Amino acid sequence: MKQHLIVLDLDGTLLTDEKVISKKTEQTLKAAREAGHQVMIATGRPYRASEPYYRQLNLDVPIVNFNGAFVHHPDDRSWKTFHEPISLPVVGEVVEALQDFNVHNVVAEVMDDVYVHRHDEKLLNIFTMGDPSVTVGDLRSYLTDNPTSLLIHPELEDQEKIRRHLAEVHAEVIDHRRWGAPWHVIEVIRHGLNKAVGISKVSEWLNIPQDRIIAFGDEDNDYEMIEYAGTGVAMGNAISGLKSIADEVAGTNNEDGIATVLEERLGLKVESKI
Numbered sequence: 001m002k003q004h005l006i007v008l009d010l011d012g013t014l015l016t017d018e019k020v021i022s023k024k025t026e027q028t029l030k031a032a033r034e035a036g037h038q039v040m041i042a043t044g045r046p047y048r049a050s051e052p053y054y055r056q057l058n059l060d061v062p063i064v065n066f067n068g069a070f071v072h073h074p075d076d077r078s079w080k081t082f083h084e085p086i087s088l089p090v091v092g093e094v095v096e097a098l099q100d101f102n103v104h105n106v107v108a109e110v111m112d113d114v115y116v117h118r119h120d121e122k123l124l125n126i127f128t129m130g131d132p133s134v135t136v137g138d139l140r141s142y143l144t145d146n147p148t149s150l151l152i153h154p155e156l157e158d159q160e161k162i163r164r165h166l167a168e169v170h171a172e173v174i175d176h177r178r179w180g181a182p183w184h185v186i187e188v189i190r191h192g193l194n195k196a197v198g199i200s201k202v203s204e205w206l207n208i209p210q211d212r213i214i215a216f217g218d219e220d221n222d223y224e225m226i227e228y229a230g231t232g233v234a235m236g237n238a239i240s241g242l243k244s245i246a247d248e249v250a251g252t253n254n255e256d257g258i259a260t261v262l263e264e265r266l267g268l269k270v271e272s273k274i
Contacts, residue, residue, distance in 0.1 A: 001266060003036050005208040007199055007225065008258065010043040010050060012218035013235050016254050021056060024270070028259035029057055031270045038206055040064070042195040044177070044187060044221050046148070047074070048112050048130025061206065064198030066148045067177065067221050069189045070111070071198040082201060084190045085110070085146035090173050094150065094188065095139050097169070101162050102155035108139055108147040115143050123153060126183070150174075150188040159184050177221040187221070195221065196228035214265065216250065216258050217242060233261055 006029070008014040016022055029039050039057060042064035043050050054063055054074065062073040073079035095106055095117070106117040112132045116124065119136045127134070135142050154162050159178070163186060166176050172191060179185040195217075203213055215222075215229035218238040226232030226246050234246035235257050243249050250257030262268055 001035070002212060003038065003206075003208055004032075004212045004214055004266065005199075005203050005206060006032060006037060006039045006262065007042050007195075007213060007215040007229065008039065009195075009215075009217040009219070009222055009225070010041060010045060010053060012237060012253050013216050013222075014041070014053065014253070014258065021053060022254075022256055022259075024256045025259045026057065028256075028262050028268060028270050031268045032262055032266055033058075035266065035268060037266065038208065040199075040202055042068075042199055042215070042225060044179075046070075046109060046112065046130070046132075047072070048132060049127075051130065062198075062202045064195055064202070066109070067187065067189055068193040068195050068198040069148050071201055079205070082198065083111075083148070084193055085148045086150060086174060086188065086190050088143065088146050090170065091143065091147060091150055092140055094152075094166070094170065094174070097165060098152065098162070101165075102158045103162075104153040104155065106139060106153070107151040108143050109149050109151070110143075110145045110147045113145075115139055115147070120153075148189070152186040152188065154184065154186065156184050159186065162186060177219075179219070194224040196224035199225060199228065214262070216261075218253065231265065233257075 040061045044067045047065045064071050071082040105120050108115040114127045114132045114134045116136045117139050174188050175191050176186050176188045211230035213229040214231040215225045216233045218235040232246045233248045233250050234243040236252035250261045
C-alpha cells in the first residue's frame with residue numbers, strides 16, 4: 001500500500017479521558033509506521049504540553065501546535081519553522097473589549113511564556129505542563145511580545161456573545177475556536193491559520209498527497225483538518241457538526257477508535273500485547 005500520512009488530534013482523539021494513549025492504539029500506530037506510513041500530531045496545545053506524547057510514539061516528523069500557528073520539527077533544525085503570532089495591538093483591543101463581558105480570565109501564550117490576566121489556580125494547572133515561565137497581571141501592561149495564542153475563559157452564558165463580537169469586529173485579523181467541556185474557553189489565533197495549514201506544509205515536505213492523508217479529530221478546531229484530509233475521521237465522541245462533514249465516524253477515544261479505522265483502511269495486522 002502507498003505511504004499515508006496519519007494525523008492525530010490529541011485531547012478527545014488520541015488520548016483517552018485519562019489523558020493517556022491506549023496500548024492498542026499505540027501498538028497500531030507503531031505497526032502503521034513499520035509498514036511505511038507516517039504519523040504526526042496536530043493539536044491546539046503548545047509543544048511543551050504535547051512533547052510527552054510525541055516522544056512516547058517516537059515520532060520523527062514536524063508537529064502542528066497552537067492549531068496551526070506554530071509548526072516545527074523538534075529534532076531537525078534545518079526544517080523551516082512556521083510561526084505566525086497575533087499582533088500585540090490587536091490583543092490590546094480584544095482585552096479592552098472584554099471589559100464589557102463576564103470573563104473569568106484571559107491567558108496569552110508567547111511560545112512557552114504564559115501571561116495570565118488574573119491569578120487562577122485551576123486555570124494555571126492547565127498551562128503549567130512543561131514548566132513554562134508564568135507572569136500574572138494585566139495583559140495590557142505585562143504583555144510585550146506578539147502572542148501565539150490568546151485564551152478567553154468567559155462565563156458560559158457570555159461565550160457566544162464574545163464569539164459574535166470577535167467575528168463582527170476582528171474577523172479580518174483573528175480566528176477563534178471553542179474548547180469543549182469542562183473548559184468553555186475561546187481560543188484566538190491569527191486569521192487564516194488552522195490545523196490544515198500546518199498539515200499541508202508537512203505533507204508537502206513528506207511528498208504525501210492530500211488524498212493519502214487520514215486525519216482524526218473530535219472538536220471545533222478540527223473542522224478544516226477533517227475537510228482537508230483525503231479521509232477525515234470524526235471520533236465517536238466528536239461534536240455533531242464534525243461528524244456531519246467527516247468521511248467516517250470511528251469509535252470513541254476510549255474505545256480505540258483510531259486503531260480500528262487504521263487496521264481496516266491500511267490492512268494492518270496488530271498482535272495485541274496487552
